[in-house]
Amino acid sequence: MxxxxxxxxxxxxxxxxxxxxxxxxxxxxxxxxxxxxxxxxxxxxxxxxxxxxxxxxxxxxxxxxxxxxxxxxxxxxxxxxxxxxxxxxxxxxxxxxxxxxxxxxxxxxxxxxxxxxxxxxxxxxxxxxxxxxxxxxxxxxxxxxxxxIRDLKYIIENPRNFVDSMHQKPVNAVIEHVRDGSVVRALLLPDYYLVTVMLSGVKCPTFKREADGTESPEPFAAEAKFFTESRLLQRDVQIILESCPNQVILGTVLHPNGNITELLLKEGFARCVDWSMAVYTQGAEKLRAGEKSAKERKVRIWKDYVAPTANMDQKDRQFVAKVMQVVNADAVVVKLNSGEYKTIHLSSIRPPRIEGENKDKDKRFRPIYDIPYMFEAREFMRKKIIGKKVNVTVDYIRAATSSSETSTIPAFAERTCATVTIGGINIAEALVSKGFATVIRYRQDDDQRSSHYDELLAAEARAIKNGKGLHSKKEVPIHRVADISGETQKAKQFLPFLQRAGRSEAVVEYVFSGSRLKLYMPKETCLITFLLAGIECPRGSRNMPGGMQVAEPFSDEAMAFTKELVLQREVEVEVESMDKAGNFIGWLHIEGVNLSVALVENALSKVHFTAERSSYYKTLVSGEEASRLRKDKIWANYEEKKVEEVVHVMEEKERTANYRAVYVTEITDTMHFYTQDVETGTQLENLMETMRAEIAAQPPVEGSYAARRGDYCIANFSADGEWYVFCLSVTWCCNREIVPSTRLAVIPPAFSTRTLAAQATEYTFAYIQVPQDEDARADVVDSLVRDIQNTQCLLNVEHSGVTCPHVTLQFADSKDDVGLSLVKEGMVMVDVRKEKHLQKMVTEYLNGQESAKTARLNIWRYGDFRDDDADEFGYKLKK
CATH class of the missing domain: 2.40.50.90 (OB fold (Dihydrolipoamide Acetyltransferase, E2P))
Structure with a gap:
């Protein structure tokens, strides 16, 4: 010097x-x-x-x-x-x-x-x-x-503006002092500014000042300072002034013989610094490459360095796998070539989340729908990689952590964190760039991070600049998804809609077993439990009142088969019916494959007798027969039994005819109808008169009632100014009117449903098929409204149904069967029941249908028909 x-x-x-x-x-x-x-x-x-x-x-x-x-x-x-x-x-x-x-x-x-x-x-x-x-x-x-004489400038009034005015162009300078390996004092020419510059993107070991004023060097601090001094001190250089956060000027010093920043890293005198690498104009990847080289050679500050994946075999560090499930916005389940399943977490990113404890206290809290942008993040990943092969490069293994120092219960289990790519696209980077995830900030000495950490930071910076996703200033998207799984009443209302829809789009959210799934219906924005029709799958183990029920053989294999085929895939479903628990039953298709048929063909389920009336019955039986012949899986121990004549003496059940008087109050467009018992009519009228008198004496406060689905409440009907009781979860069964919530009120305690049960009961006709053609069905409904609505009839329950009982109605005066009259007029077809005790009624209805055919009435008006000419879904004949 x-x-x-x-x-x-x-x-x-x-x-x-x-x-x-x-x-x-x-x-x-x-x-x-x-x-x-x-x-x-x-x-x-x-x-x-x-x-x-x-x-x-x-x-x-x-x-x-x-x-x-x-x-x-x-x-x-x-x-x-x-x-x-x-x-x-x-x-x-x-x-x-x-x-x-x-x-x-x-x-x-x-x-x-x-x-x-x-x-x-x-x-x-x-x-x-x-x-x-x-x-x-x-x-x-x-x-x-x-x-x-120089005009030396020791102080810059506005360093940030000064740096910005340089436009990141090289400035001629002389290095006047080297404080440590990565901080220098430079004289900028030709204007003689004396400034301190910290090298962008790196940090060298420093000299710590002790309480007594002495300086103690960190390991390799003196060597790093000498390395920089011997190359830059009082040399003519060029400096690119790159940023000025918190009055600290960041820059890159360029010497004709090289870039000191990159040389320091390569020789193990410095480490990369995340917060300042973003402004490094020469390419952050060069800095990472230099640091990586020093780590691999274990030179100087890296002499004791051990790579996060040093103890892993190459095949475990880098592999190709198939994505089976998107667990969260930062985790996926993949299937390895060995058939093993493994959960992979995306390195260095954090999915959307809600801070605070309210989410833990709210039992209805559903992260995927209730956390802003969580659903969008999951959907982005699902559409991008589900069912596809991806390249996995393990970056580090995050050790399990406990919830507290004294607890033995882990807050987080051990995590395999990796970079997942498909078609050259880094999934984590894509998520961050769309604002569907944020980048984790680490301590400077924390080496457990993504191998593409700088790209993630750059992607986040772009997302912030463009206001994407989590960084948007717009209102966050809200997903109001109704979960009607197990909600029998809600499912009953939804069933006719799904039946009419034919094939509906769905996404398989969860697989409970080989034949039981949870579906998300995008168009209807609801969740349903769906049971595969036509098959009988092996049951898994489950808790029962008497203890744990042992799983049936191949139940796990059936569930794994269904998961691999449909989990989180877009499918089509045909809903046929529902069970008593509110679960929908039907057929599920994925890319032309019927899941019920696929399970039978792979010997993971048997055909159920309910499939007989299905158009898929022959295919199911054929698949089952092939599986039995192969003696595969559930048929491994199957032995063909000899046919023996067995005589069963059975007591034939008699049809019970117990007609009671009812008043038909409403007929729906689907040919369901509501009735009230005549026997309790006087009691209902007296109760309503007393209730209205009390309401008149103590009118409800307008707007004081918060309406909730499923509640019984009272509403004021504008046509007569009277108050009526109804349930918010069912269709109106008498007078209709759309009213604001301010016209709803709580039922007075003395007149609750405990005093008198709900009077409007839903039924449908036995022995007849509901026309699927809208015009034909409208004609039938018009006829029924004309004949029986607001009239007294006689009702008998014939058999139970999925949504409501199936009954026959008789006119009160003539005792003629209403449903049979429709059949004889050629307006509906007969629904043939197989129960023996109902055969007499079925025969009577079929005879009525034959007379309508002979007379060519309504749907039978064409003469050149055969029994199979009538389309059961539309009553349209082939000619």
Whole structure:
């Protein structure tokens, strides 16, 4: 280093570390003093400017000597240890005499008071000074050299604006001081700004200041400082000023021989710093590559480094697998080539989440739908990778953590964190770029992070800038998804809609067993439990009142088969019916495959007798027969039994005819109808009169009642101004009107459903098929409304049904069967029941149908028909 025009710092060759330094002052000459800044602790003192030609003398020596070998002789050593002597360029005294060169250029004056006449070297200095004066060189020019005094700027008022004004273009500079390996003091040219610059993207070991004022170096701090000093100190460089967060100027120092930032990393003198890598203009991947090289070679600060996956085999670190399930926005379940299932977490990202404890207290809290953007994140991943093969590169294994220091229960189990790519696309980066996830910030010494961490940070920065997803200032998306699983009443209302819809789109959310699934219906925005029709799957183990029920053979295999085929896939379902628990029953199709048929063909289920009436029956039976012949899985121990004649003596059940008087209050478009018992009619009227009298005496406060689905309440009917009781979960069964919630009120306690049960009961007709053609069904409904609505009839329950009992109605006066009348008029077809005790009624209905055919009434008006000509779904005939 050149301290001034007449003083330099020299040091020998390094041997095992930075060599000692030595200051040499040039004998017999003097140069101008360089500018000095006043101590910050003494605000009353002023800065000292350059003396004329002081900086030029310093620059003359700097450009001549920095980085060069010199030879010096010591002539005088003072009591304080200062050494004065002559310095020569090169390895011996035959080289250029530095003092003579300075004097010759007019940049130094000779101390003539100490000149001895018999010393030729000193005499030569005097001669050179006289020649410089005569030639008016340097300080001997006219004017005294005031134009050579620098306007040094120690403080920048607005550093951020100053950095921005540089437009990240290289600025010429001289490195004046090296604080540590990654922080330097630079003189920016030509405007003489003296600034401290921290290298972007890296940090070297530092010197910590202790309480007593001494500095203690961190390991390799001195070596890192020497590495930077020996290459940059007082060198001509270019600096790219890249950012200025919190008054700290970040930049990159470029030397003709290389980039010091990347060299420090490669040699193990520095580590990458996440917060400042984002502004590094030369490419963050170069910094990561340099750090990775040092880690692999275990040099210097990485001498004890152990890679997160060092103990893993190559086949476990990098593999191809099939995605079976998207568990969360940051985790997937994959199937390895070995058939093993493994949960993989995406490295260094965090899915959307809700802070606080309310989510834990709310039993109805459903993360996938209730956390903003969680559903969008899951759907993005599901559509992108479900059922597809992906490349998995394990980045680190996150150890299990306990919920507290004393707890043995893990808060998080061990996690395999990896980078998952498909078609060259990093799934984690894609999620972050759309604002569906955020990037985890780590401690600087935490090496367990994504191998593409910088790309994730860059993706997050883009998402924030563009206001995507979680970073959007718009209102968050709300997913109101109704879960009607096990809600029998809700399922009853929904069933006709699904039956009419034919094939409906769905997404399989969960697989309970081989034949029991949970579906999300996108168009209807609801969740349903769905049972596969036509088959009988092996049951899994489950808790029963008497203890654990043992799983049937191949139940796990059946569930695994169904999971692999349909879990989180888009499917089509045909709903046929529902059970008593509110579960829908039907057929599920995926890419042309009927899941029921697939399970039977793979010997993982048997055909159930309910499949007989299905169009898939022949296919199911054929698949079952093939499985039995192969003796595969559930048929492994199957033995063909000999047919034996077995005579069963059975008591034939008799049909019970127990007609009671009812009042038909409503007929729906689906040919269901509601009735009230005549027997309790007087009681109902008296109750309503008493209730209305109490309401009139104590009217409800408008708007005081918060309506909830499933509640019984009262409403004011505008047609007559009276109050009526109804349930918010069922269809209106009498007068209809859409009213605001302010016209609803709580039932007075004395008149609840405990006093008198709900009076409107839903039924449907036995022995007849409901026309699926809308026009044909409308004709039947019109006829029924005309004949029986708001009239008294006789009702008998014939058999139970999925949604309501199946009954026959008789006109009160003539005792004629209403349903049979419809059949005889050719308006409906007969629903043939197989129960023996109902055969007499079925025969009577079939005879009525034959008479309608013969008379060519309504649907039978064409003469060239056969029994199978009538389309049971539309009553449209082939001609």
């Amino acid at each position: 050149v301290l001034s025009g007449c003083a330099i710092i020299v040091r020998g060759q390094p041997r095992g570390g930075p060599p000692p330094e030595r200051q040499i002052n040039l004998s017999n000459i003097r140069t101008g003093a360089l500018a000095r800044r006043a101590p910050q602790s003494q605000p009353d003192q002023k800065d000292t400017p350059d003396e004329p030609y002081a900086f030029q003398a310093r620059e003359f020596l700097r450009k001549m000597l920095i980085g060069k070998e010199v030879c010096f002789t010591v002539e005088v050593k003072t009591a304080l240890g200062r050494e004065y002597g002559m310095v020569y360029l090169g390895r011996d005294t035959t080289g250029e005499n530095i003092a003579e060169s300075l004097v010759n250029e007019g940049l130094a004056t000779v101390r003539r008071e100490g000149i001895r006449g018999n010393n030729p070297d000193q005499a030569r200095l005097c001669d050179l000074e006289d020649q410089a004066k005569a030639s008016k060189k340097g300080m001997w020019t006219e004017g005294g050299g005031t134009n050579t």
